[in-house]
Amino acid sequence: xxxxxxxxxxxxxxxxxxxxxxxxxxxxxxxxxxxxxxxxxxxxxxxxxxxxxxxxxxxxxxxxxxxxxxxxxxxxxxxxxxxxxxxxxxxxxxxxxxxxxxxxxxxxxxxxxxxxxxxxxxxxxxxxxxxxxxxxxxxxxxxxxxxxxxxxxxxxxxxxxxxxxxxxxxxxxxxxxxxxxxxxxxxxxxxxxxxxxxxxxxxxxxxxxxxxxxxxxxxxxxxxxxxxxxxxxxxxxxxxxxxxxxxxxxxxxxxxxxxxxxxxxxxxxxxxxxxxxxxxxxxxxxxxxxxxxxxxxxxxxxxxxxxxxxxxxxxxxxxxxxxxxxx
Amino acid sequence: xxxxxxxxxxxxxxxxxxxxxxxxxxxxxxxxxxxxxxxxxxxxxxxxxxxxxxxxxxxxxxxxxxxxxxxxxxxxxxxxxxxxxxxxxxxxxxxxxxxxxxxxxxxxxxxxxxxxxxxxxxxxxxxxxxxxxxxxxxxxxxxxxxxxxxxxxxxxxxxxxxxxxxxxxxxxxxxxxxxxxxxxxxxxxxxxxxxxxxxxxxxxxxxxxxxxxxxxxxxxxxxxxxxxxxxxxxxxxxxxxxxxxxxxxxxxxxxxxxxxxxxxxxxxxxxxxxxxxxxxxxxxxxxxxxxxxxxxxxxxxxxxxxxxxxxxxxxxxxxxxxxxxxx
Numbered sequence: 001x002x003x004x005x006x007x008x009x010x011x012x013x014x015x016x017x018x019x020x021x022x023x024x025x026x027x028x029x030x031x032x033x034x035x036x037x038x039x040x041x042x043x044x045x046x047x048x049x050x051x052x053x054x055x056x057x058x059x060x061x062x063x064x065x066x067x068x069x070x071x072x073x074x075x076x077x078x079x080x081x082x083x084x085x086x087x088x089x090x091x092x093x094x095x096x097x098x099x100x101x102x103x104x105x106x107x108x109x110x111x112x113x114x115x116x117x118x119x120x121x122x123x124x125x126x127x128x129x130x131x132x133x134x135x136x137x138x139x140x141x142x143x144x145x146x147x148x149x150x151x152x153x154x155x156x157x158x159x160x161x162x163x164x165x166x167x168x169x170x171x172x173x174x175x176x177x178x179x180x181x182x183x184x185x186x187x188x189x190x191x192x193x194x195x196x197x198x199x200x201x202x203x204x205x206x207x208x209x210x211x212x213x214x215x216x217x218x219x220x221x222x223x224x225x226x227x228x229x230x231x232x233x234x235x236x237x238x239x240x241x242x243x244x245x246x247x248x249x250x251x252x253x254x255x256x257x258x259x260x261x262x263x264x265x266x267x268x269x270x271x272x273x274x275x276x277x278x279x280x281x282x283x284x285x286x287x288x289x290x291x292x293x294x295x296x297x298x299x300x301x302x303x304x305x306x307x308x309x310x311x312x313x314x315x316x317x318x319x320x321x322x323x324x325x326x327x
Numbered sequence: 328x329x330x331x332x333x334x335x336x337x338x339x340x341x342x343x344x345x346x347x348x349x350x351x352x353x354x355x356x357x358x359x360x361x362x363x364x365x366x367x368x369x370x371x372x373x374x375x376x377x378x379x380x381x382x383x384x385x386x387x388x389x390x391x392x393x394x395x396x397x398x399x400x401x402x403x404x405x406x407x408x409x410x411x412x413x414x415x416x417x418x419x420x421x422x423x424x425x426x427x428x429x430x431x432x433x434x435x436x437x438x439x440x441x442x443x444x445x446x447x448x449x450x451x452x453x454x455x456x457x458x459x460x461x462x463x464x465x466x467x468x469x470x471x472x473x474x475x476x477x478x479x480x481x482x483x484x485x486x487x488x489x490x491x492x493x494x495x496x497x498x499x500x501x502x503x504x505x506x507x508x509x510x511x512x513x514x515x516x517x518x519x520x521x522x523x524x525x526x527x528x529x530x531x532x533x534x535x536x537x538x539x540x541x542x543x544x545x546x547x548x549x550x551x552x553x554x555x556x557x558x559x560x561x562x563x564x565x566x567x568x569x570x571x572x573x574x575x576x577x578x579x580x581x582x583x584x585x586x587x588x589x590x591x592x593x594x595x596x597x598x599x600x601x602x603x604x605x606x607x608x609x610x611x612x613x614x615x616x617x618x619x620x621x622x623x624x625x626x627x628x629x630x631x632x633x634x635x636x637x638x639x640x641x642x643x644x645x646x647x648x649x650x651x652x653x654x
Contacts, residue, residue, distance in 0.1 A: 018586055022466045043587055099651050119654055126460065128654045129638055130597075133453065135653065136614040136641035137607070139349045185600065258610055259345055260370055264602035266610075270457075271598070273512070275591035280464070283585055283593075287463040307639040307649055311456055314463035322634055324426050326462065327446055327455045 002293040003029040004286070005058060007082065008068035009040055009049070011246065012091070015282025016066050017044055025316045026286055029062050059085050063296070064289040066090075068282075076101060083108035083116040083303075087296050089288050091121035091281055098124070106303035115295050120288045120306045121281040122272055123147070123250070130252040130270035132307055138256025138266055142187045146174035146195060150248025150277060158223045159200055162216050164208030167236060169243040171199040174250065185255040185265035192226040200231045203239050248277035287314045329620040330356040331613070332385060334409065335395035336367055336376070338573065339418070342609025343393050344371055352643045353613055356389050386412050390623070391616040393417075395609075403428060410435035410443040410630075414623050416615050418448035418608055425451070433630035442622050447615045447633045448608040449599055450474070450577070457579040457597035459634055465583025465593055469514045473501035473522060477575025477604065485550045486527055489543050491535030494563060496570040498526040501577065512582040512592035519553040527558045530566050575604035614641045 004020055006013045009031050020026045021044060028044050037049040050058075055065070065086040067078050071094045079090050083105050092101050098119055105116040119125065123145070131143055152172045159168035178195050181188045188194075200217060204210055214231040218224055234242075251271040258264045274280045288306065291313040295304065312322055331347055333340045336358050347353045348371060355371050364376040377385075382392070392413040394405050398421045406417050410432050419428050425446055432443040446452065450472070458470055479499045486495035505522050508515045515521075527544060531537055541558040545551055561569075578598040585591045601607045615633065618640040622631065639649055 015585075021587070022585070095654070098654055099647065102650055124654045126464070126595075129460065131653045132638050132642055132649060133456070135644070136617075136638075137453070137610045139643075183600070185602075258342075258349070258603060258606040260348070264606055265600075266602060266607050267598075267600040268453075269596075269598040269600075271594075271596040273510070273592075273594040273596075275512075275593060276585060279585040279591055280593050283464045290463075305650060305654055307646075307654065308637045310635045310637055311459050311463075312634040315459055316466075317462070319634075320426065322459060323429055323632060326458045327422070327425055327451045327632055327634065 001025055001027055002290055003027050003061065003063045004289050005029055005055070005062040005065040005086070006031045006068060007052070007055065007065055007078065008074070009033050009035075010068060011278035012282055012285075013068035014043075015276070015278040015280070016068060016285050017042065017282070018279055019283040019286035020044070022283075023286060023290075023316065026290065030058055055082065056085055062086060063293045064089060066285050066289055068285075076104070079116060079118065080104040080108040083114060084112045085114075087115045087292050089117045089120065089285055089292055091125070091285060092119045093121060093124055095124065102303050102305070110302045113301050115292050115300060116303045117288055117292050117309075118303060118305060121284050122274075125281075125284055125306055126272070127250070127252045127270065129306060130268075131254070134252070134254035134256070134268040134270075138254055138258070138268065140258075140262065141254050141256030141266075144182045144190065144195070144253050144255075145250065146179055146253075147250040148172035148174050148196065148248065150250070150274070151243075151246050155198065155200075155223055158220060159202060159217055162213055164205050164213050165202055166205050167203040167239055169201045169239060171201075173197040173199055179251065179253075182253045182255060183267060183269065185267045187255045193228060196227060198224055198227045198229040200229060201234050201239060201243055202231055203236045204233055245275065246277045247275055249273040290314060290316065328352055328354055329617055330354050330388065330390045331616050332356055332382070332389040332392040332413070333358045333395060334379070334382065334392055334405065335401070336360050336362075337395060338605035339609055339612075340395035341370075342603070342605040342607070343395060343612050344369065344609070345606055346610040346613035347371070349610075350613060350617075350643065353617065357385055382409065383412055389413060390620045391416060393612050393616055395612075403431070406443060406445065407431040407435040410441060411439045412441075414442045414619050416444045416447065416612055416619055418452070418612060419446045420448060420451055422451065429630050429632070437629045440628050442619050442627060443630045444615050444619050444636075445630060445632060448611050449601075452608075452611055452633055453599070454577070454579045454597065456633060457595070458581070461579070461581035461583070461595040461597075465581055465585070465595065467585075467589065468581050468583030468593075471509045471517065471522070471580045471582075472577065473506055473580075474577040475499035475501050475523065475575065477577070477601070478570075478573050482525065482550055485547060486529060486544055489540055491532050491540050492529055493532050494530040494566055496528045496566060498528075500524040500526055506578065506580075509580045509582060510594060510596065512594045514582045520555060523554060525551055525554045525556040527556060528561050528566060528570055529558055530563045531560055572602065573604045574602055576600040617641060617643065
């Protein structure tokens, strides 16, 4: 049995809670929140909700603490801080800052004789696995990652910062012609614009200049200016009715060649189609917590990623049964 | 550098040879054959071709021996035999007999203080990984595997055993409506007939009774009777011209549900589209040989499967670089 603490009870924390309930060998021990604990009601009966200040007192009663904060400001602080007390798992997803985050978590975990597992959701996470396996098998080739159709929280937030915008939802949409060309093994050269569309649903304040809002969105550097972007103004009611979900997904493809004349195309694809991004990410984190507990029992310490985990350790199924029924 | 021996120089052995040439850290040390070595010419310059009787003399000059024989009669004997002398890798693919094969290889490897890695191609192999990852993340759901469009050697051989057949090629073809329903997360109940068609190209002897041949193929128990099968009679020239390749592929899908009311569908898919099955399988075996060498250097012994290998160990890329660029 692996006793799990959830640190942060937003969409992701609730996704982890639901995932734990689907696994007999995982048990929710406590939830820690920066909000007023009295205001939170868990779905799991009998589990305490506590202020984060009480977390250090739980080191002996939690095998793995899953950190469910954001990558921008929460995890860079929280992961090293709590890695000094617990085995921890996070889904840190700022790709460019992973080496620095790894170094900080590694130092804290080693000093504490514990394990930290960083950046394990689906990208980074399962998509990273797909890239590493495909590259190991096909050293000559080209990777492409497509995201969506799904809600990008970062792009939705960026739109909300535009003056006159009350709320917004941005869908990242892969362009089928690009996906198909990669699937056929053609290894095309693709720009950002060739690969994805950005579809925006915006609730504007009364009297706001919609033409200006649309222009500001479409020309926003990095977020939108390199893409074909559509902006649809809708009411708050329509947003709540039609865009409440957090679907996502995508595909990692590698087109490779083998043979002495490189004459054979070999295409590897890993795809996800997710009705709920936070519940799926929470499910990955829960499986990773199981593996972290196993690594800790094996006496391993320091920071790890999903690339370091023997796949069998993510599963509750015994090794003999995996060989007999899954291999 | 990992020094590799290839044992058996058929389609698969040649695929391994081509894969080694694509990897700077892998080196072909020797090829062992049961045929007359004088009759074989390798593509790799300067590598000896030797009778299998000389293999035992090479234990100190080979880090990993890749066994490229067949699963029916070769590997059940060869893997335990050579696991007593070398670190070995095989692609044993008789799913039902994997536990017995594992036990035999494990005993031999443990006694010798070496590593054996069995059943690592793409199914079993990469498809097994996809099943284990998807099941670990989505405990409530349903798996489906589709194979093809591709040449099934076993089914082609079965047709060749029919009286009056000179040669044959059988393609396993997944049925798009079934694949699409699984992709949509509908978790349909599918019979063998719902999932795959069997498409046969047959060269009949002059004067043979084609109606009887067709009937015997279509009613062959297990191989064809549970499927919709088409039989096309063609000439030997047409077979050589249009069906010389060994393409294959397929998809492993898991449709799962998450959420307290199981209200969210989550679909995971891993797919391969291969121009050359033996070259791709050989490429997987080559990457696995790298991991076996690493496991041996870490002091591990006994029989392993790809489910036991930390993914990073399959890659020649250093861990820091994997984290920076692949995670």
